[in-house]
Amino acid sequence: MIVRVLDKVLFAVLFIITLQVPILADHYRxxxxxxxxxxxxEVTSSTELAKQHGFSSVEAMLESLQQNNEAVVRxxxxxxxERFAQINAIEQGMRKLEHGHYFEKLVFMATPSQYDTLDRVLDNFSPSVPLTPSSIVFSLVTAILLNLLIWTPHFCYCQVKKARSKPKRFSYK
Structure with missing residues (x-):
């Protein structure tokens, strides 16, 4: 009886947690x-600055600045x-968060390189319920699978214990 209640409570908690992933992904995006x-x-203004001063590209301007005698300029x-490189990574992340499925979003946000950003997003995050059917279905399926994964060892143990406690019947021929 207690195991059944714990199973239901655990499932409810898992379902509520998995429902937060789509909402968190939206906040993250x-x-x-x-x-x-x-x-x-910033990139646009740097591009305009490079054109104004006769550089063929922003990269050419940055190379020229890195050759400067002043350390602060370099x-x-x-x-x-670094910011130019960051913008491409952010574009890829935004595409995953906007168009990716549930698990792509989860994996992207849980990547160690994203921990600082995730921490800042979590500071302003408030739990809620997603309104899209796909988010609810993915959350439900994930909660069911996690619940099964958690309880499987217990149920296997119970089945083994039950099988061992059955009296053995011998058939004589």
Missing amino acids: QYLSGYYDALRD ENATLKA
Whole structure:
């Protein structure tokens, strides 16, 4: 009796937790979108600055700045180059969060390189229930599978115990 109640409680908790993944992915995407907009503005202004000063590309301008005698100018050029690389990674992440399925979103957010961003998103996250049928179905299926995975050892143990306690019947021929 207690095991059945625990099973139901565990399933309910797992279902509520798995329902949060689509909502968290949406919050994460919104966070990345804001960061992406700020980076894109910086990239655009750097591109315009490069054209204004006669450079063939932003990369050419950054290479020129990295050759400068002043350390602060070289470090600034390095930071700008890193931001240019970041923008591509953010675009890929936003595509996964917007168009990916439940598990792609979960894996992307749980990647160790995303922990800092996930931590910032979780600071402002409030639990809720997703409204899309696909999110609810994925959450339900995931909760069922996790529940089965957690309880399988217990049920196997019970079946083995039950099989051992049955009296053995011998048939004589």
